[in-house]
Amino acid sequence: MSSPTGPASGLPVRMPRPRQSGRHRRPEIAVAPEGAPALVLAVPGTPSSASRSLAEEVVSIARSELPGLDARIGYLDGAADSAEFPTLDAVLAHTAAERTARYEQARAAGREVAAPEGPVAVVVPLLAGPDAAIVRRIRQAVMDSSASAELADVLGPHPLLAEGLHVRLSEAGLARADRARLFTVATAADGIILATVGGDEAVQAAGITGMLLAARLAVPVMAAALDVDGSISAIAEQLRGSGSAQLALAPYLIGPEVAGSLLDDAAKEAGCAAAQSLGAYPAVGKLVLSKYTTALGITPQQPSQGAPVS
Numbered sequence: 262m263s264s265p266t267g268p269a270s271g272l273p274v275r276m277p278r279p280r281q282s283g284r285h286r287r288p289e290i291a292v293a294p295e296g297a298p299a300l301v302l303a304v305p306g307t308p309s310s311a312s313r314s315l316a317e318e319v320v321s322i323a324r325s326e327l328p329g330l331d332a333r334i335g336y337l338d339g340a341a342d343s344a345e346f347p348t349l350d351a352v353l354a355h356t357a358a359e360r361t362a363r364y365e366q367a368r369a370a371g372r373e374v375a376a377p378e379g380p381v382a383v384v385v386p387l388l389a390g391p392d393a394a395i396v397r398r399i400r401q402a403v404m405d406s407s408a409s410a411e412l413a414d415v416l417g418p419h420p421l422l423a424e425g426l427h428v429r430l431s432e433a434g435l436a437r438a439d440r441a442r443l444f445t446v447a448t449a450a451d452g453i454i455l456a457t458v459g460g461d462e463a464v465q466a467a468g469i470t471g472m473l474l475a476a477r478l479a480v481p482v483m484a485a486a487l488d489v490d491g492s493i494s495a496i497a498e499q500l501r502g503s504g505s506a507q508l509a510l511a512p513y514l515i516g517p518e519v520a521g522s523l524l525d526d527a528a529k530e531a532g533c534a535a536a537q538s539l540g541a542y543p544a545v546g547k548l549v550l551s552k553y554t555t556a557l558g559i560t561p562q563q564p565s566q567g568a569p570v571s
Contacts, residue, residue: 293329299356299382300332300553301349301410305395306517308336308346315516315541316387322546337398349384349399350406357381357408380411383556385549387515388415389422389539390466392459395518413552418466421544423473426511429536435509436478452505454496455484456527457513467513481505484513487523497531510535515545
């Protein structure tokens with residue numbers, strides 16, 4: 262069972278990579294400052310075992326990048342009294358209560374400690390793009406909580422998300438994995454529909470990552486909104502009108518924010534195959550950590566792009 266304080270016992274936890282020796286060793290990985298606010302991952306969508314597993318993998322990646330990180334998970338549509346799917350405000354309240362208890366225990370033990378100051382947590386939405394409706398609900402949950410918390414921005418646009426989209430397309434056999442190796446895929450798409458949610462604002466933001474993806478694949482990429490009627494079919498028609506004969510749908514989504522049936526319906530509407538959502542692609546965990554550290558003004562090793570795969 263999960264709890265507001267972390268993943269369930271018995272689940273695999275990523276450990277920090279050992280530091281390499283020698284001239285070409287990696288830079289020393291930063292450690293979370295003592296007493297730093299918790300990172301609380303805000304998970305949208307209907308809670309399920311799949312979304313819990315995904316969220317736990319994301320925070321595990323973040324912990325491996327910043328040892329000592331206090332990372333927790335709150336569900337936008339969870340239940341306040343649930344140990345498995347606690348609500349975001351319940352997790353924030355629990356985190357604040359723990360910090361107060363640690364302070365009081367230290368005072369009772371006769372130690373001179375400063376009263377805790379600053380936010381008790383930094384809330385990072387598990388969203389690739391700016392879905393205004395979901396972000397509004399997360400912000401409201403933070404405001405309604407009795408705990409002081411800071412809300413970070415969504416994860417995209419970012420080159421690492423373009424990399425993740427490329428990988429998911431290649432895994433589905435819809436894009437070449439590595440142009441340098443002359444690896445070809447007979448079913449590779451010559452036009453990509455980048456599917457997002459959040460209306461026009463989300464489409465515009467996805468378009469930035471789409472340009473990065475287009476540069477990697479050397480094919481046209483256009484964003485469309487899953488939650489706007491006719492958007493997917495209109496973009497499919499526009500791509501076909503400009504010469505693309507074989508389309509593919511690339512979800513610009515982490516996963517929990519939409520029902521799987523919505524993606525299936527969109528692929529049928531466009532008449533094309535679809536890749537998987539980004540899910541717990543390693544870059545997602547790194548970007549979650551980056552949003553947290555940026556909010557706090559600390560600078561661990563920054564997330565770097567992998568080797569080009571286009």
